[in-house]
Amino acid sequence: MIKYLKLQWKTVRRGAIFNMDLLKFFTAGSVDDGKSTLIGRLLYDSGSILADQLEALQQSNRKNDDGTIDLAILTDGLKAEREQGITIDVAYKYFQTDRRKFIIADTPGHIQYTRNMVTGASNSDLAIILVDARNGVVEQTIRHSFLVSLLELKHVVVCINKMDMVAYSEDVFNSIKEAYSEIAVKLNLKEVTFIPVSALKGDNIVNKSDKISWYSGKSLLDHLETIEVNEAVLSHQARMPVQWVIRPQTDELHDYRGYAGRVLSGSFHVNDKITVLPSGIHSEISKIETNFIEQDEAQSGMSVTLHLKDNIDIGRGDILVNSSHEPLVSQEIEADLCWMDTRPLDSSIMYLIQHNSKVTKCKIREILHKVNINTLEKIQTDTFQLNDIGRIVLKTAEPLAFDFYQNNKLNGGAILIDPRTNLTVGALMFRANAGY
Amino acid sequence: MNKQDTTYLDQLEAEAIYILREVAGQFEKPALLFSGGKDSITLVRLAEKAFRPGKFPFPLVHIDTGHNFPETITYRDEMISRIGEKLIVGYVQDSIDQGKVIEQTGKNASRNALQTVTLLDTITENKFDACIGGARRDEEKARAKERIFSVRDEFGQWDPKRQRPELWNIYNGRIHKGENVRVFPISNWTELDVWNYIRREKIELPSIYFAHEREVITRNGQLMAAAEFLNIDHEDHIERKKVRFRTVGDMTCTAAVESHADQIDDIIEEIRISKISERGARMDDKVSEAAMEDRKKGGYF
Numbered sequence: 241m242i243k244y245l246k247l248q249w250k251t252v253r254r255g256a257i258f259n260m261d262l263l264k265f266f267t268a269g270s271v272d273d274g275k276s277t278l279i280g281r282l283l284y285d286s287g288s289i290l291a292d293q294l295e296a297l298q299q300s301n302r303k304n305d306d307g308t309i310d311l312a313i314l315t316d317g318l319k320a321e322r323e324q325g326i327t328i329d330v331a332y333k334y335f336q337t338d339r340r341k342f343i344i345a346d347t348p349g350h351i352q353y354t355r356n357m358v359t360g361a362s363n364s365d366l367a368i369i370l371v372d373a374r375n376g377v378v379e380q381t382i383r384h385s386f387l388v389s390l391l392e393l394k395h396v397v398v399c400i401n402k403m404d405m406v407a408y409s410e411d412v413f414n415s416i417k418e419a420y421s422e423i424a425v426k427l428n429l430k431e432v433t434f435i436p437v438s439a440l441k442g443d444n445i446v447n448k449s450d451k452i453s454w455y456s457g458k459s460l461l462d463h464l465e466t467i468e469v470n471e472a473v474l475s476h477q478a479r480m481p482v483q484w485v486i487r488p489q490t491d492e493l494h495d496y497r498g499y500a501g502r503v504l505s506g507s508f509h510v511n512d513k514i515t516v517l518p519s520g521i522h523s524e525i526s527k528i529e530t531n532f533i534e535q536d537e538a539q540s541g542m543s544v545t546l547h548l549k550d551n552i553d554i555g556r557g558d559i560l561v562n563s564s565h566e567p568l569v570s571q572e573i574e575a576d577l578c579w580m581d582t583r584p585l586d587s588s589i590m591y592l593i594q595h596n597s598k599v600t601k602c603k604i605r606e607i608l609h610k611v612n613i614n615t616l617e618k619i620q621t622d623t624f625q626l627n628d629i630g631r632i633v634l635k636t637a638e639p640l641a642f643d644f645y646q647n648n649k650l651n652g653g654a655i656l657i658d659p660r661t662n663l664t665v666g667a668l669m670f671r672a673n674a675g676y
Numbered sequence: 677m678n679k680q681d682t683t684y685l686d687q688l689e690a691e692a693i694y695i696l697r698e699v700a701g702q703f704e705k706p707a708l709l710f711s712g713g714k715d716s717i718t719l720v721r722l723a724e725k726a727f728r729p730g731k732f733p734f735p736l737v738h739i740d741t742g743h744n745f746p747e748t749i750t751y752r753d754e755m756i757s758r759i760g761e762k763l764i765v766g767y768v769q770d771s772i773d774q775g776k777v778i779e780q781t782g783k784n785a786s787r788n789a790l791q792t793v794t795l796l797d798t799i800t801e802n803k804f805d806a807c808i809g810g811a812r813r814d815e816e817k818a819r820a821k822e823r824i825f826s827v828r829d830e831f832g833q834w835d836p837k838r839q840r841p842e843l844w845n846i847y848n849g850r851i852h853k854g855e856n857v858r859v860f861p862i863s864n865w866t867e868l869d870v871w872n873y874i875r876r877e878k879i880e881l882p883s884i885y886f887a888h889e890r891e892v893i894t895r896n897g898q899l900m901a902a903a904e905f906l907n908i909d910h911e912d913h914i915e916r917k918k919v920r921f922r923t924v925g926d927m928t929c930t931a932a933v934e935s936h937a938d939q940i941d942d943i944i945e946e947i948r949i950s951k952i953s954e955r956g957a958r959m960d961d962k963v964s965e966a967a968m969e970d971r972k973k974g975g976y977f
Contacts, residue, residue: 262684330841331821334814334866341684343864355841362843483697486730493729500726502694502845531725542686543693543726556701580841594846597701653844662850664840 263464266345266360268384269370274401277310278370278439279333279346285446286461288335330360339465349380354387354613354627355580358667361391362653365469368397368460373406373436377419379614385420386613389427390576390629390669392646395467396424396432399460403452404438410454426616435460475540477643478506478514478562479651481596482554486545498529498545499554504596504650506562508538508546513563516554517641522563523548557598559641559651567643567651571636572605574673576645579624581658581665587623593636593668595654601637602656608632624666631671645669685873688865689722694845695824695861696726699734699806702849703857706734706806707764709795712748713924714881715810715862718870720759721879722861734808735762739795741787741926742769743905748924751882766798785907786928796832799856806849806857814866824863830854867922868947875940887920887938898931922947 269275282288333344345360347353349370361367367388371381388396398420406412413436424432435444436452437460443449446461458466486498508514512525527547528535538544546560554560561567579585585604593602609618610630624630645652656666696719699706708723710716723732738752756763768787771777776797777790799807813819823839825847840848849857862870874881891902893912902914905928919932920943937943 262687332813332864334864336866336868359841359843483694484700484727484733486727488730496729500697502690502697532728541690543690543697592850594848596846597698650844653846655843655846655848657848657850659850662848662852664843664848667841667843 262341262343263366263467263469264343264345264364265366265368265464266347266357266364267368267370268347268357268361268387269349269368269380269401273349273370273372274439275349275370276346278368278399278401278437278445279344280310281439281442281445282344282461283333283335285442286335286337330356337461337465342464349384351380351383351614352627354383354629355578355667357384357387358391358578358580361387361393362649362667364393366395366397366464366467367393368399371398371400371416371420373400373402373409373412373416376416377423381420382423382616383613385423385427385429386611386616389429390578392649392669394431395469396429397460397463398432398434399437399439400434401437401439403436403443404441408436408443408449408451413455433457433463435463475505475648476562477565477567477648477651478508478512479504479559479567479643479648480508480538480544480546480561481559481598482556483597485555497551498547499560500543500545501560501597502543503538503540505540505648506565507540508544508560508562510536514548514560515563515566516552517559517561517567518569518639519558520569521550521552523550523552525549559596559598561641567641567648569639569641571639573634573636573640573642573670574608575632575634575654575668575670577624577630577632577656578667579626579628579665580667581661581663582626583658583661583665584626585624585628585666590659591665592657592659593634593640593654594657595640595642596651598638598640599657600640603635604632605635606633633673634668642670644672646671685869685876688862688869689725689873691845691864692719692722692861693726695847695859696723696808698847698849699808699859700727702847703806705802705804706808706859707737707799707802707804708732708734708808709810710736710738710752710763711810711924712738712744712752712882713810714870714874714885715812717755717879717881718862718873719808719810720755721877724759732761735764737764737766737798737802737804737807739766739791739798740768741791742767743787743903743926743928745882745884745901745921745924745927745930747882747884751880764798764802766794768794770794771797782907786926788926788929791926792832799832804856805851806859808859808861810862811858811860812865812867812870813860813863822860822863824860825849826858826860827851828856828858832856834858868944871940871944871947875944882924884921884924885943887918887935887942889916889918890932891915892917892919892932899934900931901927903927 267275267279331346333346335342345364347357347360369384400413400416417434436455437444439445443451444459446459448459480501480503482499482501484500486500488496508525510525510528514525515522525546526549528538529545530542587604590601590603592599607621608631610621610628612619613629643651652670654668655664658665708719768790771794772779777793811819813822823842828834851857891914892899893902893914899919917934918936920935920937921930921932923930937946
């Protein structure tokens with residue numbers, strides 16, 4: 241009987257694991273806002289810190305004023321950072337609960353790390369913006385919210401932190417909420433949730449706080465565990481850039497020609513009419529393979545191998561799309577640009593643009609403006625320095641098949657590469673303009 | 677992604693396959709670093725999913741310290757004949773014989789640090805421009821900041837300050853001559869994810885991952901396999917214990933844990949309730965808090 245029960249318990253647990261999904265979120269805020277403490281608290285209170293990490297933590301000589309462990313140490317990665325006491329890059333942290341698995345992109349909040357925040361945000365479904373309850377909405381809050389809006393993160397959680405320092409006041413919470421709501425409207429942030437927390441004391445992070453009885457919403461973790469995020473799969477735009485062509489060329493598989501790639505958005509079915517871009521050739525899907533077996537459908541996010549009814553010349557850099565919802569094909573594209581290199585943008589040289597599996601040369605045709613990201617003012621400029629963000633017009637050597645970033649992040653984003661250094665120097669988000 | 681139809685393991689798998697195909701598409705001469713450990717075994721399964729029924733667009737490369745668990749070598753050779761792919765072995769012994777490295781002496785001598793030189797030589801000799809590895813960001817905090825595509829200079833060095841930003845799912849693998857890229861397709865997996873995947877995919881592992889009786893000694897508070905490479909002397913007390921290994925490295929630096937978990941389900945349960953993270957059983961990280969960062973800068977995997 242005991243053995244039977246044990247077996248049953250295991251089966252239930254295994255089921256729970258396999259049905260869990262993944263939420264990627266990023267945190268914006270500075271050391272002073274208690275961002276690292278908040279992440280440390282999430283990990284600590286959800287039991288995600290293992291004994292040897294805890295041991296290393298306790299041995300460290302960084303303690304809070306009251307002698308408790310400084311949880312912020314958990315998210316500091318590099319030696320230089322430990323010395324300086326700041327986070328200078330994107331650190332990825334992992335934890336899971338019974339309901340969900342999480343990946344945190346922990347990014348620094350200072351203005352000189354704007355590019356790191358843009359990187360973290362590009363890989364996230366949700367943003368946590370920290371506001372110090374004592375200071376309310378400040379310049380940095382506007383900057384972080386602008387980046388969240390630029391990267392089109394649909395879900396925002398504003399954690400009003402250090403509530404313990406303002407005597408858990410509902411009035412303070414409400415006035416910050418009101419001030420932030422104005423910014424949210426201005427930046428077109430639609431889904432914003434406000435949570436009063438104290439990361440240091442653990443209020444409303446994992447467990448609901450009994451000191452904030454006026455707040456009827458969920459704790460932060462509860463909110464993260466239950467929020468629904470699945471935009472790409474609902475899209476009508478079926479997109480699959482070809483990464484690699486599988487051609488075994490053996491006697492048995494003489495005619496085998498499979499197009500390997502990952503479905504960016506929407507889904508493909510056997511017999512769907514598709515278009516190969518940029519060439520514009522039409523065909524139909526004859527077979528979908530994944531996991532060594534044939535499937536009827538290739539969904540958003542899946543890595544698959546597609547076969548076509550016609551024998552056409554397709555290679556890396558081409559994209560397969562559903563013919564009913566084709567993307568734009570153009571050599572002239574308007575885009576928001578975040579400059580990520582210490583060497584400023586030089587409009588006189590040729591850059592490379594990498595858009596999914598396609599790489600081609602490009603030039604900056606026009607700089608429309610840059611944005612003062614603290615005040616959201618548009619400024620005329622003829623160059624971009626590190627961390628500058630603004631609008632440009634690009635001319636590419638070969639046409640790109642793209643969607644607007646707002647409608648399709650993965651087919652609407654690209655990077656700029658400096659051919660002199662091979663560094664990734666810019667993040668591009670394709671935007672609509674009057675020309676289309 | 678659709679919650680009803682896909683789970684996080686499917687998401688992680690799809691991402692890893694995507695990364696492997698990017699390597700195939702972007703590089704001239706990639707290689708897959710194969711240690712015989714569960715992470716690189718997982719990579720081989722993912723490569724099968726990425727490229728079958730075609731051949732892998734890269735060989736497997738094993739850096740052999742000469743101090744391996746014999747079970748690992750048996751496993752490696754059986755696997756290679758099963759999958760029919762090319763294996764290149766770089767021997768640390770060759771680097772020692774050529775005088776390129778000097779073997780450590782003393783009781784705790786290990787060839788673990790020497791394999792960096794052999795690895796870099798193997799990369800140079802074969803002109804590899806990308807090396808796929810099984811490192812995960814959850815292993816250690818210096819690794820939490822590692823990129824999926826991590827550029828190394830011609831000395832194999834990693835510069836945390838010159839890392840390229842990685843936006844969306846776009847990986848920039850462009851390099852200058854002499855540089856190469858380390859690629860980590862399972863960066864976003866945790867130890868438990870790897871085990872759950874191995875169970876789901878019914879992947880076979882070297883027998884040392886499962887609890888077995890073995891002669892062990894206790895060194896620096898850790899259980900070590902009683903192998904001749906450990907310079908065992910009269911001070912060491914050899915015991916027979918039921919143990920398993922959580923990672924598979926060189927015998928001189930891979931510690932065992934006492935365990936009765938001889939089935940994968942039991943191992944997963946053990947890990948779930950375990951309070952020691954995986955690298956706690958690797959003596960090479962104990963040296964200092966910044967140990968991993970220093971080794972990475974020098975070209976370690």
